Amino acid sequence: MDVGKWKSIFGRYEAASFTVNKRFGSMIKEQLQDVLTVEQQMTLSYIKRFGSCTTTELAEAFCVQKSAITAIVTRLAEKGYIHRLRDEKDRRIVYLKLTEEGSDVFQCGEEKVFEVVSPYLKTFSDEEIETFLTLYEKLASQVNEE
């Protein structure tokens, strides 16, 4: 009931996320220049966070088919930023790890992204940012329960 209220809330969410995502996305792309694409940076980020991971894991986290991940990983491997390691026990599995260079390139990009994004976060008070992040994280965890 009160569908109108929720339509209005949905519309506000749509508009805000559209603006923030397009603008931040464009700034991030600009910072990464021609070194990495945004998807490639996120892929390195994911692997770095978990130390190593598989194609299947990445496909689930990114909500895409495994073949999409294979393509991205192949490009990153060609650039020398990732290497593939076969599991000795279960030889179907391929572990993805960052190379030394991949780790450096990621870190450098992340630093640049931080420099352009953080000024916007800093316009909020401590309390505001904490409230905002807590609610955003709550939304993320709800959405993650599939």
Place this chain on the structure above:
Amino acid sequence: MDVGKWKSIFGRYEAASFTVNKRFGSMIKEQLQDVLTVEQQMTLSYIKRFGSCTTTELAEAFCVQKSAITAIVTRLAEKGYIHRLRDEKDRRIVYLKLTEEGSDVFQCGEEKVFEVVSPYLKTFSDEEIETFLTLYEKLASQVNEE
């Protein structure tokens, strides 16, 4: 100063937005099926909101080159969802408008997207959602001041 605190906040923002955007993006794509892509739906949404608009306006709003918009608009026009109207006074300008069918297709997609997204928004209390949206909108407006 206190760079560590802002790195941590930045990391939390990155993680939450990654999860929410990938999951919602995938759900939205699934709802739109093979009728429209997400970008196409957002393009129709923008035109609908303003009644009519130009390629240049869309390129600015979407933070992409004009040629990217031309490609999307051409596909939408081929499907019969948009028509192009030259300005009679300044014949360089092309106004984009939805066709009857384009408006219907957009509305139908929007309804389906609402059905899958709104349940997640509804898990918040009235106060939480209002606080969250107010802060998200504040971020959007900050980011919009280029």
Place this chain on the structure above:
DNA sequence: TTGAACAGTTCAACTCTTGAACTAGTTATG
């Protein structure tokens, strides 16, 4: 009048994505 600026398009090249078909390896069941 002519040159600069602007709106939009075209084109080649690239990345990302899907979905189907495939290879290779593992597990379960009779």
Place this chain on the structure above:
DNA sequence: CATAACTAGTTCAAGAGTTGAACTGTTCAA
């Protein structure tokens, strides 16, 4: 044990989105 079903990952063709350079056509100002 054999073999069928499943699993991990890759390959491939096709299509969407994107960039950046070159282009057409139009407007405007010096």
